[in-house]
Amino acid sequence: MRPGRPSRPVSPGSWTGTGTITVWTDAVLSEAYLNLPNARVPLLGFAAYSGTGKTTLLKQLIPLLKSEGLRVGLIKHAHHEADVDQPGKDSHALRLAGASPVMLSTSRRRAIIMEHESPRDPVLDEELRHLDQCALDLLLVEGFKREGFPKIELHRTGLGHALIYPNDTQVIAIAVDEVLDPPPPIPCFDINQPRQLLDFILTRFLPDARSALVLR
Structure with missing residues (x-):
């Protein structure tokens, strides 16, 4: 996808959220990696408040990614001494x-x-230097939320938290449990249907992210 060209509507599975189109471009993704010179593979984070079900979703999503033949790694920022x-x-x-x-x-x-x-x-780019990225197709990131890299926001309306994406330009999609009103200008997916996120990652995010790494 070339800079400035809007994407096609995202409508995987039976639940399509708002059906809105994404406004991110290769140029935006390329900018996301500018502060990560040690990134060699696409990075994808998950932004969420505590209790949203981030680990539960990742436990479902990772096997789906692996079943597609992807080599998936994960880096986690632990806030306690491990x-x-x-x-x-x-x-x-x-x-x-x-x-x-x-x-x-x-x-x-x-x-x-x-x-x-x-x-x-910990600083994400410094940690990337110590990881063998040659053995990976995709690196999932948990934590490091104040650093700039592509993220999917996880949101449950019943928790009463504000949406993250308006204050983080690197949020490229939202997984939510109810249709949002007004609809965001980025793709929305059912947080309880991880196969929708799988389709988005395979068909949209990975091709564009690899292109962005080359462009930077």
């Missing part, structure tokens, strides 16, 4: 002794633990 190593284990003791990074390698998985020199809030 220690994936176990106290009492040799690897934990050696890390406390000063080894960094420490790699734990088993027959089924690999984990690399790196210590920051001093406590600080």
